[in-house]
Amino acid sequence: MNVRRLLALLPVSLLLLIIPTAPPSTAATVVAFGSVVPAPVTSTAAAGVTYGITVSTAVYADPGAEGVGERLAAPLRRSTGYPLPVSPAPGAGGISLLLSGAPATVGAEGYQLDVTATSIVIRANRPAGLWNGVQTLHQLLPVAADSATVQPGPWPVPGGHIVDYPRFGYRGAMLDVARHFFTVAAVERYIDQLALYKVNYLHLHLSDDQGWRIAIDSWPNLATYGGSTAVGGGPGGYYTKADYQQIVSYAAARSVTVVPEIDMPSHTNAALASYASLNCDGVAPPLYTGTDVGFSSLCTAKELTYTFIDQVVGELAALTPGPYLHIGGDEAASTAPADYAAFVNRVQRIVAAHGKTVAGWHDVTKATPLPSTVAQYWGTTTNDASVKTAAQNGTKLIMSPANRAYIDMKYNSRTTLGQNWAGYIDVKTAYGWDPGAYLTGVAASSVLGVEAPLWTETLTTSADIDYMAFPRLPAIAELGWSPYSTHNWTAFKQRLGAQGPRWKVMGVNYYHSTQISWPGGS
Ligand code: IFG
Numbered sequence: 001m002n003v004r005r006l007l008a009l010l011p012v013s014l015l016l017l018i019i020p021t022a023p024p025s026t027a028a029t030v031v032a033f034g035s036v037v038p039a040p041v042t043s044t045a046a047a048g049v050t051y052g053i054t055v056s057t058a059v060y061a062d063p064g065a066e067g068v069g070e071r072l073a074a075p076l077r078r079s080t081g082y083p084l085p086v087s088p089a090p091g092a093g094g095i096s097l098l099l100s101g102a103p104a105t106v107g108a109e110g111y112q113l114d115v116t117a118t119s120i121v122i123r124a125n126r127p128a129g130l131w132n133g134v135q136t137l138h139q140l141l142p143v144a145a146d147s148a149t150v151q152p153g154p155w156p157v158p159g160g161h162i163v164d165y166p167r168f169g170y171r172g173a174m175l176d177v178a179r180h181f182f183t184v185a186a187v188e189r190y191i192d193q194l195a196l197y198k199v200n201y202l203h204l205h206l207s208d209d210q211g212w213r214i215a216i217d218s219w220p221n222l223a224t225y226g227g228s229t230a231v232g233g234g235p236g237g238y239y240t241k242a243d244y245q246q247i248v249s250y251a252a253a254r255s256v257t258v259v260p261e262i263d264m265p266s267h268t269n270a271a272l273a274s275y276a277s278l279n280c281d282g283v284a285p286p287l288y289t290g291t292d293v294g295f296s297s298l299c300t301a302k303e304l305t306y307t308f309i310d311q312v313v314g315e316l317a318a319l320t321p322g323p324y325l326h327i328g329g330d331e332a333a334s335t336a337p338a339d340y341a342a343f344v345n346r347v348q349r350i351v352a353a354h355g356k357t358v359a360g361w362h363d364v365t366k367a368t369p370l371p372s373t374v375a376q377y378w379g380t381t382t383n384d385a386s387v388k389t390a391a392q393n394g395t396k397l398i399m400s401p402a403n404r405a406y407i408d409m410k411y412n413s414r415t416t417l418g419q420n421w422a423g424y425i426d427v428k429t430a431y432g433w434d435p436g437a438y439l440t441g442v443a444a445s446s447v448l449g450v451e452a453p454l455w456t457e458t459l460t461t462s463a464d465i466d467y468m469a470f471p472r473l474p475a476i477a478e479l480g481w482s483p484y485s486t487h488n489w490t491a492f493k494q495r496l497g498a499q500g501p502r503w504k505v506m507g508v509n510y511y512h513s514t515q516i517s518w519p520g521g522s
Contacts, residue, residue, distance in 0.1 A: 033158040035498035038481035040164035049159025060091030081150040110165025170449030171480030172201035178208035181237035195254040197477035209269035226270035263328025294333030317354040330361035341367040365390040383440040391446040399435040408455040431475040452476040463509040470510035
């Protein structure tokens with residue numbers, strides 16, 4: 001009996017199972033080699049050359065690069081359906097992650113990427129460099145590679161050569177989990193998004209007037225009571241130590257270092273409400289669910305305050321492998337200036353005693369910063385006398401000017417989420433400045449890098465985070481990574497637009513800024 005007659009005997013339903021009804025095969029468009037954000041130091045496309053990832057493609061990783069290899073392969077297995085084994089290097093063809101042969105110029109975080117018709121090779125001096133090279137490769141994959149379900153191929157990667165390394169070592173994002181609490185999963189989701197743009201620090205604003213978000217064994221009410229609400233009176237929440245360690249290790253596996261912040265002496269109502277003894281008058285204020293700032297202050301005159309800080313900082317430092325512990329220090333309107341300076345000077349020594357480098361909002365330059373203390377600039381002017389003096393005395397800065405980098409600011413008057421006290425920040429504004437030459441009298445050598453703070457008075461969901469962070473966070477990330485010689489709005493907005501189709505596949509709820517042309521209406 002011939003096949004035709006056999007098929008004719010089969011019920012239609014079974015036939016449909018047999019005949020591959022492949023979805024309309026969208027021949028994967030090859031991503032433009034020059035569309036990477038942040039812009040690499042050097043990037044040369046090999047016209048007409050593509051590498052095709054196939055069912056037989058393997059990842060070859062040098063010792064120490066296996067984790068990076070696995071994090072490259074895992075999402076690709078999900079979207080291609082291919083096995084994509086990670087095997088010890090060397091290997092012929094395939095995707096090689098090598099810790100030798102990189103130019104010395106790429107330093108600890110840079111890499112060299114070569115895509116030819118027969119292989120993809122990423123070379124770096126450190127795993128962090130390979131990780132950054134993998135982020136660039138990630139952006140060169142067809143956007144379908146970010147699909148959560150198996151997609152039909154092909155999987156072409158554009159050919160070319162890149163040598164790349166960062167301008168600044170500190171390329172951060174801050175998430176305020178105090179005004180509104182965000183789950184471990186939501187934070188991990190944000191880390192995945194940040195990593196794609198080579199952000200390497202995540203500053204978590206863990207405490208404020210409206211919430212205390214990290215369990216401290218020696219002061220248990222901080223989390224259980226101080227973490228029980230939020231702006232607007234919602235249920236709040238907090239991280240157990242295990243939760244915080246999960247965030248830290250998830251971040252570390254993606255070359256992101258967590259910077260925890262316990263804001264003090266102001267922005268402390270949640271702590272003061274949790275323990276009457278912390279208050280100068282021995283009376284605990286009620287929990288606070290509004291959005292005012294500057295009304296609270298730890299009791300700088302009480303010795304218990306410093307015992308409290310020592311124990312909180314000690315427990316947090318023990319959970320934090322990163323070098324920095326952020327003490328906040330902002331908006332201390334309810335602390336007399338002399339008391340504020342004495343308080344900050346003493347707290348810096350407590351943090352240092354626990355082996356951490358102090359970071360603080362630039363208000364701490366009103367005290368006497370330790371030589372190693374890092375001041376985070378959040379002003380809206382380009383001239384700040386105390387910051388200039390501190391920088392000239394050796395203080396290093398993280399640049400977060402509120403009218404450029406505060407991505408909780410509205411894009412424009414029509415943006416429903418966010419605030420506008422620092423003005424509107426559209427994409428061009430977020431991109432249009434040079435962190436190394438922003439403050440009068442502050443040399444580029446004083447600048448460690450940049451950070452995009454996302455305050456959450458008005459934000460409650462991951463979709464809200466997406467909307468405010470994208471597309472502005474990649475702009476800040478580019479300012480942190482790319483040479484200023486590549487700074488060009490016309491070129492940047494083209495590369496930024498090319499990210500849109502990938503964000504769509506990733507399910508990122510990004511703002512379709514009218515300053516950007518989004519290909520395919522993505
Ligand atoms: N300023 C406050 C934040 C937050 C912010 C919202 C700093 C350092 C306004 N302090 O920014 O707590 O309320 O844009």
